[in-house]
Each structure stands twice: as structure tokens, then as C-alpha cells.
Amino acid sequence: xxxxxxxxxxxxxxxxxxxxxxxxxxxxxxxxxxxxxxxxxxxxxxxxxxxxxxxxxxxxxxxxxxxxxxxxxxxxxxxxxxxxxxxxxxxxxxxxxxxxxxxxxxxxxxxxxxxxxxxxxxxxxxxxxxxxxxxxxxxxxxxxxxxxxxxxxxxxxxxxxxxxxx
Numbered sequence: 001x002x003x004x005x006x007x008x009x010x011x012x013x014x015x016x017x018x019x020x021x022x023x024x025x026x027x028x029x030x031x032x033x034x035x036x037x038x039x040x041x042x043x044x045x046x047x048x049x050x051x052x053x054x055x056x057x058x059x060x061x062x063x064x065x066x067x068x069x070x071x072x073x074x075x076x077x078x079x080x081x082x083x084x085x086x087x088x089x090x091x092x093x094x095x096x097x098x099x100x101x102x103x104x105x106x107x108x109x110x111x112x113x114x115x116x117x118x119x120x121x122x123x124x125x126x127x128x129x130x131x132x133x134x135x136x137x138x139x140x141x142x143x144x145x146x147x148x149x150x151x152x153x154x155x156x157x158x159x160x161x162x163x164x165x166x
Contacts (some may be wrong), residue, residue: 020156025076025089026055027112028067035099035112036066039090041155042134043075051141053123056134062095064135071125073139074111077118078153086153086160107143118152120145 021041029035042056053075057064067073078086085101088094103115113120123139130136154161 017156017158020154022118023078023086023153023155023160025078025086025114025117026057026063026067026073027076027114028063028070028073029106029110029112030066031069033110034066035104036063037076037089037098037112038063039086046138051144052126053121053139053141055137055139056131057137058134059130060133061092067125067137068128068135070111072109072111073123073125073137074107074113075119075121075123075139076114077121078114079116079118079147079149080151080153081116082114082153083160113145116147117145118147118150 019041022043024040024043025037026040026043027035027037038057038061040055040057044054046052046054055073055075057067082102088097088100099112104112105115107113107122109122111122113122120143121139121141122143123141125137126140127138128135
């Protein structure tokens with residue numbers, strides 16, 4: 001299969017926006033201890049035995065080299081309370097304001113995590129392989145924290161929103 005036409009790329013992007021997904025922030029740190037993070041919806045569970053998650057990361061992000069070097073990351077599943085902080089992780093031009101909002105902490109390995117996230121899934125890279133512009137990364141789950149009130153931040157149709165309550 002050859003390269004897609006610009007029309008097909010545009011239609012593919014529009015089709016992907018019809019998916020609604022839970023918003024996560026993938027975090028890691030550099031060898032110098034600097035925190036890195038990015039918003040993601042390309043996150044899923046793969047296996048319960050052993051517990052494994054999958055994330056997709058563009059190789060051009062500032063997160064990617066730190067992630068590969070560290071070999072560890074946290075999937076911070078956003079709660080609806082985190083609507084205001086997600087913009088800095090979704091827009092590279094706001095990179096300087098990342099980690100300024102919210103209750104960010106370090107785990108034992110130095111990986112940043114959002115203390116009051118919907119959930120935190122701490123992983124160690126078990127495998128990764130390139131697909132187009134991204135790396136598909138499998139992470140073996142080492143620890144998990146879950147917030148009691150289930151109310152995730154969602155993304156769909158090109159915008160963030162909170163699920164409707166009955």
C-alpha cells in the first residue's frame with residue numbers, strides 16, 4: 001500500500017475524532033531527573049497475566065527519548081477534575097507550564113505521577129516497535145493506584161469533556 005492522499009489523511013483524522021477515549025498523561029523523567037509528559041488517548045490494557053499496557057508515542061516528542069532511556073513510565077488516567085491541567089500536556093507550545101497545576105509527586109524510581117488521578121499505572125517497558133511516526137510501547141505493570149470516585153476526563157470530536165451524570 002502506498003502513501004495516502006491528503007484527502008484520505010484528512011478523512012482518517014476526522015474518523016479518528018469520532019472515537020471517544022479516556023484521557024491519560026504519560027509521564028517519565030530524564031537521566032537528569034527532569035520530568036516529561038504528554039497527553040494520550042492511545043492507551044489500552046493488553047493482558048492481565050502478566051499485567052501489561054500499551055501506549056503509542058510519537059518519536060518526535062520530547063517524552064520519547066526520556067521514556068526510552070528511563071525504561072519506566074506512569075499512565076496517569078485523568079479525572080474530570082483535571083480538565084484545566086490537560087491543555088499544557090496536549091499542546092507542545094505550553095510545555096513550560098506542564099506539572100505546574102495538580103498534585104504531582106515522584107514514585108520510588110523518580111517517575112512523576114498525579115497524586116489524585118483517576119488512576120496511576122506504573123510500568124516498565126517490556127517491548128517496543130516502530131509503526132510509522134510512532135513507537136508502540138508495551139509496559140509491564142508494577143504498581144497501580146485507583147481513585148474511588150469513577151469520573152474520567154474524556155476526549156472526542158476534537159475536544160475534552162466530562163461524562164454526563166445521571
